[in-house]
Amino acid sequence: MKDANAIELRNISKRFGKVIANDRINLSVRDGEILAILGENGSGKTTLMNMISGIYYPDEGQIFVHGEEVTIRSPKDAFPLGIGMIHQHFKLVDVLTAAENIVLGLSGPTKLDITAVATRISKLAHKYGFDIDPFKKIYEMSVSEKQTVEIVKMLYRGANILILDEPTAVLTPQETDALFGVLRNMRDAGNAIIIITHKLNEVLALSDRVAVLHKGKYIGTVETKDATVESLTEMMVGSKVTLDIDRPDPVDPVLRLKVKDVTCVNKEGVITLNHASFTAYGGEILGIAGVAGSGQKELLESIAGLTPKESGEIDYYPPDKEAMDITKLSAVEISRLGIKLSFVPEDRLGMGLVGAMDMVDNMMIRSYKKGGFFWADRRAPKTLAEHIIGTLEIVTPGVSTPVGKLSGGNVQKVLVGREIASAPTVLMVAYPVRGLDINSAYTIYSLLNVQKMRGVAVLCVGEDLDVLLALCDRILVLCDGKVTGIVDARTATKEEIGLLMTHTGKGARKDG
Amino acid sequence: MARNIHGAHEPLLHISKREDCGFLRACAVRLVAIALALVVCGVVIVALTGLNPVEVYAGVIDGAVGSSRRLWVTIRDTLSLLLVAVALTPAFKMRFWNVGGEGQVLIGATATAAVMINFAGKLPAPLLFVAMIAAAVLAGMVWGVIPALFKAGWNTNETLFTLMMNYVATQFVAFCVVYWENPAGSNSVGIINANDKAGWLPPLFGLTYGWNLVIVVLLTAFMYVYLRYSKQGYEIAYVGQSVNTARYAGINVKTVIIRTMAISGALCGLTGFILVSGSGHTISTTLAGGRGFTAIVVAWLSKLNTFTMMLVSFLLTFMAKGAIQIASQFSLNENASEIITGIILFFVLGCEFFINYRVEFRHRRREG
Numbered sequence: 001m002k003d004a005n006a007i008e009l010r011n012i013s014k015r016f017g018k019v020i021a022n023d024r025i026n027l028s029v030r031d032g033e034i035l036a037i038l039g040e041n042g043s044g045k046t047t048l049m050n051m052i053s054g055i056y057y058p059d060e061g062q063i064f065v066h067g068e069e070v071t072i073r074s075p076k077d078a079f080p081l082g083i084g085m086i087h088q089h090f091k092l093v094d095v096l097t098a099a100e101n102i103v104l105g106l107s108g109p110t111k112l113d114i115t116a117v118a119t120r121i122s123k124l125a126h127k128y129g130f131d132i133d134p135f136k137k138i139y140e141m142s143v144s145e146k147q148t149v150e151i152v153k154m155l156y157r158g159a160n161i162l163i164l165d166e167p168t169a170v171l172t173p174q175e176t177d178a179l180f181g182v183l184r185n186m187r188d189a190g191n192a193i194i195i196i197t198h199k200l201n202e203v204l205a206l207s208d209r210v211a212v213l214h215k216g217k218y219i220g221t222v223e224t225k226d227a228t229v230e231s232l233t234e235m236m237v238g239s240k241v242t243l244d245i246d247r248p249d250p251v252d253p254v255l256r257l258k259v260k261d262v263t264c265v266n267k268e269g270v271i272t273l274n275h276a277s278f279t280a281y282g283g284e285i286l287g288i289a290g291v292a293g294s295g296q297k298e299l300l301e302s303i304a305g306l307t308p309k310e311s312g313e314i315d316y317y318p319p320d321k322e323a324m325d326i327t328k329l330s331a332v333e334i335s336r337l338g339i340k341l342s343f344v345p346e347d348r349l350g351m352g353l354v355g356a357m358d359m360v361d362n363m364m365i366r367s368y369k370k371g372g373f374f375w376a377d378r379r380a381p382k383t384l385a386e387h388i389i390g391t392l393e394i395v396t397p398g399v400s401t402p403v404g405k406l407s408g409g410n411v412q413k414v415l416v417g418r419e420i421a422s423a424p425t426v427l428m429v430a431y432p433v434r435g436l437d438i439n440s441a442y443t444i445y446s447l448l449n450v451q452k453m454r455g456v457a458v459l460c461v462g463e464d465l466d467v468l469l470a471l472c473d474r475i476l477v478l479c480d481g482k483v484t485g486i487v488d489a490r491t492a493t494k495e496e497i498g499l500l501m502t503h504t505g506k507g508a509r510k511d512g
Numbered sequence: 513m514a515r516n517i518h519g520a521h522e523p524l525l526h527i528s529k530r531e532d533c534g535f536l537r538a539c540a541v542r543l544v545a546i547a548l549a550l551v552v553c554g555v556v557i558v559a560l561t562g563l564n565p566v567e568v569y570a571g572v573i574d575g576a577v578g579s580s581r582r583l584w585v586t587i588r589d590t591l592s593l594l595l596v597a598v599a600l601t602p603a604f605k606m607r608f609w610n611v612g613g614e615g616q617v618l619i620g621a622t623a624t625a626a627v628m629i630n631f632a633g634k635l636p637a638p639l640l641f642v643a644m645i646a647a648a649v650l651a652g653m654v655w656g657v658i659p660a661l662f663k664a665g666w667n668t669n670e671t672l673f674t675l676m677m678n679y680v681a682t683q684f685v686a687f688c689v690v691y692w693e694n695p696a697g698s699n700s701v702g703i704i705n706a707n708d709k710a711g712w713l714p715p716l717f718g719l720t721y722g723w724n725l726v727i728v729v730l731l732t733a734f735m736y737v738y739l740r741y742s743k744q745g746y747e748i749a750y751v752g753q754s755v756n757t758a759r760y761a762g763i764n765v766k767t768v769i770i771r772t773m774a775i776s777g778a779l780c781g782l783t784g785f786i787l788v789s790g791s792g793h794t795i796s797t798t799l800a801g802g803r804g805f806t807a808i809v810v811a812w813l814s815k816l817n818t819f820t821m822m823l824v825s826f827l828l829t830f831m832a833k834g835a836i837q838i839a840s841q842f843s844l845n846e847n848a849s850e851i852i853t854g855i856i857l858f859f860v861l862g863c864e865f866f867i868n869y870r871v872e873f874r875h876r877r878r879e880g
Binding site for chain 1: 753
């Protein structure tokens, strides 16, 4: 009776109010197979998987597990079926160890034999090639270790159908490779694996088959070996898009920002930025590359006056004026001096915007201080919000809709739109296209180019080297808080940058 | 369990988020909820006491607003409850859990009483009032700012801190009561300045509680405007929503925390002034009467909208006054009315679910 399909979905639909998140989706994954679900942001990938894992209940359609029709009303129903989902945001208790988290909520003998649990975990780890310390506390773990705990938790509970929601978004390239190795081992052991992603190279590297969704509709499933980047992109976006990013030549670059020997130390006493020096010019885009957590955040925040500097100096060269030392200034003081410095932080809804507030209130984050003592001006921000909706083609019911309800691309447009509206002289953007679909990403690239042509010094932290190489004029590479090189983006190669990203050069690695 | 799953049963109820519930529709849902609550209360009354529920309801209404005097007492108590709720609102908007309203009210009341007792006859009447208000506001402010300083400086837990400050305030009042005891041996302060009524808020427009009314309504309106349209109101909202965003926007988070708690404490202190000067004319450890805690319910039930708070604090005070009436009229326990209040609150709070979500039954979905 055993069907080759671990999971089969037939005509699954899900609506949220007026929005159709999934429209009659048909999909199947076999045992011993890795299926990649590919789609732009908002194409309904996560919604679909949430229905398999019991978080949502489908409005229509049937789900079959190993050939039998099932009803999954909650994650409690999904577990006995062997379905385990690893979410983008981990669901672990920080103060407990890996082993404790893994057995948390499981029924068993009254007396917990944690050694036996640890042995079983080690066996699983050995079987699939995980690297896990059962007695390490979660708060001491890196993101990738936490992810390992989540995966082992599912396997420990007997899951043989694993769903991973964008597992590589938070990983370094090396960690991604390690994860892929483990996933291949799990597939070879006969498990069915579904991986949600929008990174094409990962799809091609890892999966056996690819199912493509587009705007909530099922486009089709193809064998990975028959697919190419171009063919998948075409399926994903509906029509062929050009992968070329425009790069106009810089118009007479002028010195705008000089960073000398800046060092930052975080609350835990770890050096996050180590004697970083560079210059940024108006009229060019300076890319900043590096493995996640190499000091990119601190670099931008120290310039913006949000992170205190241990030592070093930052000079700002305004157009037609004397240089100013902004090393010791806070964000408030910088803006009070009339320095037009704009910053699009990595954490859009946690720092740049307030998700629960509407667009007008979010525009006011930058402007509410203007005017008299008591009243806050709401009229100018409202006009600005309407202007941004119009020029950046933001899809929203109106200026009074909370920005947290918009899609990722539109949220980023709101943020970038606000930051460039103040006519900045320096524009810093961190991971500007992370989580955005291709069309939104191109909109952002062209916005950055427009700023560059206006003579703005653009600093762009990115993770996709292809994009940085195509968009930027120069690329600064960070490794372990150090600037390991600044290269000409027109002539540099990916390999060159990759080397700078992973080698500090002088063998001065931190111990332990 | 596992067998069930394979039976392919849909859940009986299916819940989904409502797009946008119109204002009229929301009002209708709430009215239906109150009507249902009254029906359920009626059933409970009949089942437990055998009394005619209509008579009991009439008793509640009679007790709360049955005579001009009763009406005004209800209004007076509504106003003091409302002012505490208004005072707590900026702190809650900042996500600062000020559960120390009780202590801040008490300490403001004590400061008022101190000025009344010590300066009556020594200061001209207008100056005496200014001194009383200043003392009350300052005392409440200090009581509110202390936990805020610790929160801003060392990120201490403000819920515990403000709660503990309540007990300190109560003990402080107990000490003052002994100190000001009048007459000796009564273990109470008695009516302060009973003879010359110095420091008693005079009637306004011929209304005994006219000043209470004017002060509280003005402050309610002011708080609405302050939170919605002022720069400081925006700073409070940003800090409440995301401290990171506030820092990014160049807001000094510590200043905002301290300033907002100063306002919150000051208004609580002012409530203390109104309770002493405008209604009770005495001071005791139970003067605040739980208003500091009831006001938390009022503030959140009203979703921090100060105008809605007028309605909610009136409803709660109305039921409390009605309780006293039916307790004596039908020789019921006072708790009877609390049961009624509880049932009404249950329905009113519960109906929010139906405003935010749509519930569909299995068969309906199949057809659609």
